[in-house]
Amino acid sequence: MTQKHAALLVIGNELLSGKVADQNIVVLARMLRSLGVILARVAVIPDERPLIASEVRALAAAHDVVFTSGGVGPTHDDVTIDGVADAFGVAVAVFPELEAMLRAHYREHLTEGHLLMARAPVGARLVSTAEHPWPTVVKENVWILPGVPAIFAMKMAVIGAELGGAPGFVSQAVYTTLDEGPLKPLLDRVVAAHPEVEVGSYPKWRDPRYQTKVTFDGLDEAKVLAARLAFEASLPDGTRAHVDDE
Amino acid sequence: MTQKHAALLVIGNELLSGKVADQNIVVLARMLRSLGVILARVAVIPDERPLIASEVRALAAAHDVVFTSGGVGPTHDDVTIDGVADAFGVAVAVFPELEAMLRAHYREHLTEGHLLMARAPVGARLVSTAEHPWPTVVKENVWILPGVPAIFAMKMAVIGAELGGAPGFVSQAVYTTLDEGPLKPLLDRVVAAHPEVEVGSYPKWRDPRYQTKVTFDGLDEAKVLAARLAFEASLPDGTRAHVDDE
16 A cells, blocks of 8 residues: 655744744644554744745645645735635635635634735635635645644644554654664664564663664554564663653 | 845655654744845655755755755665765765764763764755854855754754845734634735735734734835834724733
């Protein structure tokens, strides 16, 4: 079974200027991992319509599915909807279903500004679930997600409902008191002997419990387990650290 | 005075798989902002040598300075040094200065694996300061930084010492109880009247103190202040929120 490949395009001057720290990358990465979808690339770019258009066009052509984060409010720096429309060479239109939901939500406080959030690229579909009735705009293979972390995280359930079905990745970890210098030959051996398992090595800086976390990832649990056990058996006595998974 | 433009290339399967959350983007973004350098793009890609090479080549050609994060240890998944060398069409060599520091550091625990960290692209220079004597490898306009957050953060002082000198950005913020719907016409007016000031609008989700944070950024403090005061004067009575900067 071939895995789907995804890309995330994070749009926001506030991230590039350091005003706020990104919270969305890891949330999407974990969701996709659980769905067996490979997140192949993340890009962070400013709120510039031509740049958004060219990035979306390139990412959408090279990946099965693309997610954008940010730039979907009503103000001057919210140009993601227009950028995605440009990427596909279509106009932007007011979607009656979105307008009706905005009118019902804001009622007597509704402004022209709020109604700008009823705009979406022509031909987009609106995805929702019973638990998450507020629609998510999807144009071709591009999911347009809000950047506000609390709302971005809520959208993960909708993505799971739509993209789920493939088996997810299995991940196991071993902690050791060895640093990467003496570990290198042991890692080379397990990597060579278990080609279908992805082996990661992550040094920890000044942790009294261990020096390196070694991870084993793959789609086949038996193969992941075999690689981990082979690696553990190769560790010198007394160099395995017992750490609760972090 | 023209601002320098920078890019950050984050290298690491562990970020794309959601095993760890990035901590480095905001650290570099803030440092560059204080130096008056514009961070124009961030990309996150896997530990794949050909991909690193093509990304570094493209980013180095399009930006004044590029920083890489991650992939500089001694194990099979540490291929950043080789990828940067490939980007510039040069070989990798053992640098005697790096080898001497590794031998002095590890002493009798030194392994062949450790010595792999003495490798750097041919023609790279080694940057250090009196406070941070461990060298940072810089090839052409590409700074090769470690991904471990504690060490990455320590490198910021070296970057500041080397790239400092230009005036930094000034940033001011106003908080309001208005949401972006009614704010839109006020924002459009201040944006149009103050073209040299970058105006950002950031909705807060379910905060009892305010609904939107509006930021004013620029290189000229007087112009930033003028834009902020004009915006504040345009806010309806009672809609300004007094929040300690966050």
